[in-house]
Amino acid sequence: MNLESKAPKVSIILPTYNRAGLISRAVKSILDQTYPDFELIVIDDCSNDATASVISGFNDPRIKYIFLSKHNGAAFARNEGLKIAFGEFIAFADSDDVWLKEKLEKQVKVLKNAPDDLGLVYSAIWRVQAKRKIFFPDRSFGLKRSGNIYKNLLFGNFVTLHVLFRRSCLRRVGIFDEKLPCLQDWELWLRLSKKYKFFYINQPLVLVYKTSDAISERSNDFNEALERIIKKFLKDFSLQPKLLAKYYYILGRSFYKNNNKTKSRKYLEMALDLSPFDIKYMFYVWLLSLVK
Amino acid sequence: MISKELLEILACPVCKQSVELKQDKLICQQCKLAFPIKDDIPVMIIEQALAI
Numbered sequence: 608m609n610l611e612s613k614a615p616k617v618s619i620i621l622p623t624y625n626r627a628g629l630i631s632r633a634v635k636s637i638l639d640q641t642y643p644d645f646e647l648i649v650i651d652d653c654s655n656d657a658t659a660s661v662i663s664g665f666n667d668p669r670i671k672y673i674f675l676s677k678h679n680g681a682a683f684a685r686n687e688g689l690k691i692a693f694g695e696f697i698a699f700a701d702s703d704d705v706w707l708k709e710k711l712e713k714q715v716k717v718l719k720n721a722p723d724d725l726g727l728v729y730s731a732i733w734r735v736q737a738k739r740k741i742f743f744p745d746r747s748f749g750l751k752r753s754g755n756i757y758k759n760l761l762f763g764n765f766v767t768l769h770v771l772f773r774r775s776c777l778r779r780v781g782i783f784d785e786k787l788p789c790l791q792d793w794e795l796w797l798r799l800s801k802k803y804k805f806f807y808i809n810q811p812l813v814l815v816y817k818t819s820d821a822i823s824e825r826s827n828d829f830n831e832a833l834e835r836i837i838k839k840f841l842k843d844f845s846l847q848p849k850l851l852a853k854y855y856y857i858l859g860r861s862f863y864k865n866n867n868k869t870k871s872r873k874y875l876e877m878a879l880d881l882s883p884f885d886i887k888y889m890f891y892v893w894l895l896s897l898v899k
Numbered sequence: 900m901i902s903k904e905l906l907e908i909l910a911c912p913v914c915k916q917s918v919e920l921k922q923d924k925l926i927c928q929q930c931k932l933a934f935p936i937k938d939d940i941p942v943m944i945i946e947q948a949l950a951i
Contacts, residue, residue, distance in 0.1 A: 614938070648940060651912065659912035663946040671940040676910030676917065691905065691940050 615669070617645040617696045617711060617771070620688030622681045626702035627657040631664075636705040638667055642712035646671055647700075648688050653678040682783040682791040689774075689782050698771045699792075703816045710812040714771035717806050726803025727772035727796070730812040742811060743767070752807035757800040761843060762850060764793035766805065769813045776803055787835055788828035794836050830861050852881035856888055863891070868898055901925075901939060912943050926951065 619637060623630050630649075637647055649672045651658055662672050673691075675684065685699060696718055698711065710730070717728040733740040744752070744765035751759050760766065780798040783791045796805075837844055837854055844851045859875035862868075872895045879888040901920060911918050911927035918925045924933040925941050932948040934941055 646938070646940070653910070653915070659943075659945055663944050666946075668937075670944070671937060671942050672912075672944050673905075673941050674910055674912035674915075674943045675908055676915065677908070687905070687908070690902075693938050693940070 615644050615646040615694045617642075617698055617715065618688075618692035618694035618774070619645050619647045619698045619700050619711075620650065620685055620692060621647060621700040621702065622650045622652055622684035622688065623654065623658060623702040624652040624678060624681075624684075625654045625656045625658070627654070627661050630658060630702040631661050633700060633702050633704055633706075634662070634665055634670070636707075637700060638665070638669070639708055640706065640711045641708050642715050645669060645698075645711065646693060648673070648692060650684040650688050651675060652680070652684045680785075682785050682787065685791075686782045686785065689777060692774060695774060696771050697774050697777075699768045701768065701815075704769075705814040705816075707812050707814070710769075711771070713808055713810070713812060717808065718771055718773065721806065723773070724804055725806055726776040726799055727766075727770050728806045728808065729766045729770040730808035731810055732767055732769055732813045732815050733811045734815050734817060736817045740814075743815075752805075752809075754804050755800070756805050757797065757843075758847075760793075760797055760800050761840065761847060764790070764796065766792070766796045767815070768792045769815070770796075772799065784835075787832045789825070790829070790832040790836060794832075794839070797836070797840060826861050826865060830858055830865070833858060848881045852878040852885065852888065855881070856885075856891070859891060863895070868895065871895060901936060901941065905941075909941065909943070913945060924949075 647670045649662055649670060651674045653675050714728045732743050734743050748763060748765040749759050776799055779802055784794050787794055833854060855874045855878035859871050859878060862871035862874065875888060875891045875895060879892050882888060906920055909918055910916060911930055913930045914927065916927060916929045918927050923936055926933050931951050933951050934943045934948045
């Protein structure tokens, strides 16, 4: 049998940018998986470092490597990966992370044996921060993790990026929204969970290392992304007024910190409209009334 | 086959100049390298490129 011409079961998409010092660890953890039937598509988002040489050091026919002429960010790179991926199932990897040996095997087993309306399987992760391992997702996201989780997912992204899903789902839901400066995965999972069931494996299968330049720490990007996501799913958020008020409050506080008083006032007043007796929202609206 | 759109956004990982498609290979004229294509996905791994 000619294995080289056979479509792999899984396409793993790994975007990377200037992570020559780390990517080797991530790639090795993928090549060491107990489930072997995959292609690893490394998308180099125009790195200026030695990434190309590091990848060249791996001699594994499952690795495919493309180099982009311009730096466009991870969502663009992931989308390019989705356009060329060949496998029935798709997984995303990140150059900072380490997959535990059975990550793919456990997720493939679920998806292979599930009916077609189960579109995505995800698992817990270890968040590694200052040498401490923190289990995610914690109980703050509620306990409904499998099945139709769309409504729960509106409360935040507990699915993370460490998923395996059917490539065929993308025909119905599309790919990442490149206009979002961050939170792209949350937004795609919202679209996906509207149409498909999810399945949660309650065991950490990935070590996720938090780096200081993580994009989620840039508050302007976060505000812009959250505003766009609220607009896109406003109808559904409106059915949960307390939650929507909380998001408006988060935006209001964040714009306040960034010195955008006009937007801050707008969002805090919207929060108070939805939750008129909330002391926190009242306090901030009062505080802003003191500032010109 | 590699799509035209994909070809347009690719560059040689060595010199970052554009690459062209010739007989199922991606060619960097500057570095004189030919990168293979597998299952319609380029393999731009320097070690696997052929000198032209």
